[in-house]
Amino acid sequence: MDIRYSTHAADYPAYDTATLRARYLIDGVFAPGAIRMTYCHDDRMVVAGLMPVGEPLRPEGGAMFGGLGFFDRREAGIFVIAGAGRIIVDGTAYDLVEADALYIGKGAKDVAFESPDPANPAKFYLVSVPAHRACPTRAIRKADARTLELGTVRDANKRQLRQYLHPDVIETCQLCMGQTDLYEGSVWNTYPCHTHERRMEAYLYFGLGEDGRVFHYMGKPDETRHLVLANEQAVISPSWSIHMGSGTRNYSFIWAMAGENQEFTDMDMVKPQDLR
Template sequence: MQRITTRYSSSPRHVDGATTDELRSQFLIESLFAEGEFRGSYIHDDRMLVAGAVPGDDDLVPSGFEVLGTESLLEHREAGIINLGGPGSVVVDGTAHDLDNFDTIYVGRGSEIAVRGKGARFYLVSALAHTTYPTRVILRSEVEPVVISDDRGAGARRLYRVIWGGGEPTCQLQMGFTVLEPHSVWNTLPPHLHPRRTEVYLYTDVPADARVMHFMGEPSNTRHLVVADGEAVIAPAWSIHMGAGTAPYSFVWAMAGENTDYGDTSGVPVTELR
């Protein structure tokens, strides 16, 4: 089964006077993961597509994308796929690539994909591509994390960059994940903007009785979303993004847009938030 929704571009004015339901409808992607289904959202900001794919007993093969105007998902696109569940495989052009928890595969434009492995939980992010780069597997065990210490606050974390401008080439996709240290709650502090890119946060490993308070909006006009496990938040170029959890959690970050310069950000001091 396959289901793709559409999220149209938004402006800062979308948050002025918006109700909680209106904010969630515009910026929060819910119910991405269901066994035997490929569920996603096509985001008009930078033409990103994010999806959850949970295979059952049989291979799950995404095909027929009316929203893209193509039969194949990656006819004009590249993708990063990360496994957030038990062991599974991503099949690319007939070749199976095994992925354990937090292992990632980059798939170049023009490939056909399927996923398999009951108990696996795949999260896919796709962006438009102007050329084809080779498929490659990035194992968590082979990635040296960026260790971010925070002796003063509660934001110590390990940041894993798996698809990014400092590694193997991509057209525009960047992707990675961040794991918070014990007793830390903040995932990105201070917050920042990406004036030339769109970013999506997918929260994972959030206990069923916990939530993440995700902050968004312009620095001078902030709002928040209450986010559960397996839910994603769209951060347009004009919106900050940061969050604090009520229990330990991790999140997957992904970007697409003007460039693949990981450092192309605009920091926002906490003292400027309103």
């Protein structure tokens, strides 16, 4: 497990590129037959990639979780970004295809991830946060998500945003997740940008191809930096940081938020003229 400690907004302007990447970039999210897990001290969020090719994969607890099982005090959202997979939660099987999601509530005991076709293994993207109450485990299909059409061709940010783990779709304790797909010819996400001091966020960028890149912008509005992300890399966005991106082509990303509330529109907008 990779562990990332919280960083102070006053410290990050001194970071060079290598330090920025070490603090906020999550590389190698997916590996065949493995669980790749990153523990973020920001809101105790866990970001993980699971890619079963033989035996089922089971997230385990341990010392980082107080010696408890992984789901004893946690909830999680899982998206399939490639292939088709099966998740078995305490004996109930959920078959998922690309762009489907599963919410697992606090208290699940035996959770296994499988790829029915090992030659075309599923890529499961998991985000987990602490939960103080149990909510029902539920599959959310692409058609079940709350879909919003945003942006314009003129501004190169025409995109479809789908809310999966959201109060208008399902009940969760604190976790909110969704997927945004940019249309061909659009490259900007989350612009004009914002912060939300009450929640941190993580992004997984994918659909870029081998040579595509996303320039992910972060930092205080008057002290911005950027990270260059490749396909299937993730980034941690602290609550004090803006988060927006521009790509060399259109792409998709999964966003996950946790913190003080679940109000999707609870954000502090930043005027473009105030960015530095």
